[in-house]
Amino acid sequence: MSKPFKTLDDMGDVRGKRVLVREDLNVPMDGDTVTDDTRLRATLPTVTELADKGAIVLILAHFGRPKGQPNPGMSLSRVRSAYEAVLGRPVAYIDWENDAAGVAALREGDVAVLENTRFFGGEEKNDAATVERFVALGDLYVNDAFSAAHRAHASTEGLAHALPAFAGRAMEAELDALEKALGNPEHPVAAVVGGAKVSSKLDVLKHLVTRVDHLIIGGGMANTFLAARGVNVGKSLCEHDLTGTADDILDAADRAGCTVHLPYDVVVAKAFKPNPETRTVNVHEVAAEEMILDIGPAAVEALGDVLKNCRTLVWNGPLGAFETPPFDAATVALAKTAAALTEDGSLVSVAGGGDTVAALNHAGVADSFTFVSTAGGAFLEWMEGRELPGVAALIT
Ligand code: ADP
Ligand code: MG
Numbered sequence: 001m002s003k004p005f006k007t008l009d010d011m012g013d014v015r016g017k018r019v020l021v022r023e024d025l026n027v028p029m030d031g032d033t034v035t036d037d038t039r040l041r042a043t044l045p046t047v048t049e050l051a052d053k054g055a056i057v058l059i060l061a062h063f064g065r066p067k068g069q070p071n072p073g074m075s076l077s078r079v080r081s082a083y084e085a086v087l088g089r090p091v092a093y094i095d096w097e098n099d100a101a102g103v104a105a106l107r108e109g110d111v112a113v114l115e116n117t118r119f120f121g122g123e124e125k126n127d128a129a130t131v132e133r134f135v136a137l138g139d140l141y142v143n144d145a146f147s148a149a150h151r152a153h154a155s156t157e158g159l160a161h162a163l164p165a166f167a168g169r170a171m172e173a174e175l176d177a178l179e180k181a182l183g184n185p186e187h188p189v190a191a192v193v194g195g196a197k198v199s200s201k202l203d204v205l206k207h208l209v210t211r212v213d214h215l216i217i218g219g220g221m222a223n224t225f226l227a228a229r230g231v232n233v234g235k236s237l238c239e240h241d242l243t244g245t246a247d248d249i250l251d252a253a254d255r256a257g258c259t260v261h262l263p264y265d266v267v268v269a270k271a272f273k274p275n276p277e278t279r280t281v282n283v284h285e286v287a288a289e290e291m292i293l294d295i296g297p298a299a300v301e302a303l304g305d306v307l308k309n310c311r312t313l314v315w316n317g318p319l320g321a322f323e324t325p326p327f328d329a330a331t332v333a334l335a336k337t338a339a340a341l342t343e344d345g346s347l348v349s350v351a352g353g354g355d356t357v358a359a360l361n362h363a364g365v366a367d368s369f370t371f372v373s374t375a376g377g378a379f380l381e382w383m384e385g386r387e388l389p390g391v392a393a394l395i396t
Contacts, residue, residue, distance in 0.1 A: 005175070005394040006166045008049055011140065015054035016108050020138035021046060021168060022155050024145040025061035025079055025113065034082040038374055039147075041086055046144045046168035047111060051089065054108040058138055060117050060155045062148070068121030076113050083113065096137060103137060117155045124153050131158035144168025146175070147375035149390030150382075160393035167394050175391065177371030178382055181350035182211055186311035192303075192334070194219030195317030195355065198242050202249075204316065207385035209253040209260075214306050216261045218295050218319030218330065225250070225262050226292075231283050234268070236292040261303060265296030267320070267327065274324050294320030294327040304337040307347065313338055315351040316383055318359040332363040339368035352379035 011019075023043045028035045043059075050057050064074035080093040092112040094102040097119075106112055114137070117123045122130025131154045141163040143149070148156050149171075159165070167175065182189075189212040193201060198221040208215055217225055220237040227233050228246035253260045266283055268290040269276040280296050300319075307313060315338070322328035341347035351360055352373030360366040373379045378388060 003167075003172070003175075005172075005391075005396060006164075007172050008046065008142070008166060008169060011142075011164075011166055013053075014050060014140065017055050017140055018058055018103075018106075018138040019050055019055045019140045019142055020058050020060055020134060020159065020163070021050065021142045022060045022145045022148070022159070023047070023168075024147045025059070025076060025083065026063055027079060027082070029078065032078065034079060037082060037086055040079070040083050042170045042374070043144060043168075044087065046142060046170060047087060049169065050142070051109050051111050056106045056108060057111045058103070058106075059111070059113045060134065060159075061113070061145070062118040062123070062153075062155075063116045064118075066116060066118050068118065068124065070119045071116075074116055074118075076116050080113060087111065117153070120154075122154055124151070126152050126154050126158045128158075130154040131162050134159055135162045138163060141165045142168045143390055143394060144171045145390070146171050146373070146388075147378050149375075149388040150378040150386075152389035156390040157393045160390070165394055171394075173371070174373060174375070177350050177373070180348050180370070181312060181314045182383070186348065188213040188310045189312040189314070190214040190216060190306055190310040192216045192218065192313065192315040192319070193317050194221065194319045194331070195353070196220040196237060198224045198239050198246060201317070201380070202242075202245065203384040203386075204380060205249050206252065207383065208314075209249060209258045210256050211385070212258055212314070214259050214261060214310065215253060216303055216306065218263065219317050220321075221317070222262055222295065223292055225260075226283055229262070232286060232288070233292060234286045234288050234290040236268075236286070236290075261299075261306060263295035263299035264302075265298045266292045267294040267296055267329070268292055272321070272324065275326065278326065293324070294322075295330045297329075297333075300330045300333045303334055307334070307338055307341055310347060313347055313349045314383070315349070316353040316356055316380070318355055322355075322359045322362065328359070328362060331359050335360055335363040335365050339363075339365035342370055343368055352376075352383075 066074045084091040191212040223236040223238040228243040319330040320327040342349045349369045
């Protein structure tokens with residue numbers, strides 16, 4: 001099936017061409033050390049393929065929030081050596097604004113990181129002058145940074161209209177996975193939505209009830225829904241001012257034929273600390289001084305059965321306060337069920353969200369999911385059904 005966007009396969013002969021590749025190199029650092037190189041590794045397929053085909057690879061990326069001003073602490077020169085180690089080939093760093101000769105000197109197969117795009121005020125404003133300055137550097141444009149695609153910036157959106165534009169391999173994999181999960185999924189589809197608060201995921205919930213067959217609600221946000229149904233949630237994290245909104249979401253689900261699954265048993269404690277005294281109770285038996293910190297084993301078992309009957313799963317948000325044992329139990333158990341079903345070939349499983357990725361890694365199953373997105377904001381906006389400007393600009 002042909003894709004609605006062009007990929008590296010559509011670029012033709014790139015030998016000697018200058019290819020501007022938008023990547024996400026915004027890695028966490030402690031002093032001079034990159035503490036998590038996941039984002040650097042994600043660029044490998046695209047950068048390696050283009051360089052091996054003889055392109056001159058010019059990488060555009062942002063780093064931190066310099067707010068349109070040059071700032072040495074946020075120079076991409078700081079990631080150059082770590083990036084070189086990940087790519088296993090020399091990487092030049094070019095402060096191109098002050099070093100036009102540096103770009104001109106590059107040869108076929110060379111890879112260069114260009115200075116932080118956000119050192120230019122026009123990057124975030126997506127102004128035509130800034131787009132033109134980038135255009136002057138290259139012949140072709142590749143966007144490989146899904147995680148930055150929810151922003152309409154010069155390097156993520158403007159350039160796609162100004163040069164022949166293609167999706168990189170990481171972008172392509174992300175878009176393919178998201179299409180399989182929510183765009184055009186095999187039904188029945190289940191969504192797991194957890195995490196701390198309803199308020200941060202209202203638009204996600206509102207969109208999902210129109211798209212999925214089963215909406216599984218866990219985490220702190222389940223407490224707000226339980227409260228809306230008249231459950232006394234004690235001292236649990238709960239947005240009491242949003243119970244009306246929770247009711248509206250439940251009604252919308254009803255109208256759309258989406259079955260909402262709330263936990264009927266929960267794990268409670270009087271103190272939120274590692275390994276406190278806990279009780280596993282029916283949701284109607286939470287005491288006034290107790291907090292719900294995880295969903296219970298009976299609920300997890302029932303949810304496992306729901307997943308067994310589904311073909312597609314999209315997951316954002318842990319089911320409990322998974323950082324604090326034993327409140328990781330439900331998240332780990334359901335994640336393992338989803339992983340096993342995926343490995344059996346009966347489920348397509350796509351997950352995303354900062355804490356969700358951490359929880360799946362903690363459960364040891366991230367590699368067994370069909371796709372795990374490390375894009376935070378962009379993944380959530382996609383779950384809200386919003387058009388991402390950086391993606392829309394690639395659609396032909
Ligand atoms: P993501 O980053 O994957 O989108 P969120 O940031 O929305 O996820 O939510 C993750 C947080 O929710 C975790 O820190 C977790 O401890 C918290 N959480 C989950 N369930 C509960 C609960 N019952 N009570 C308090 N916090 C919870
Ligand atoms: Mg989070």
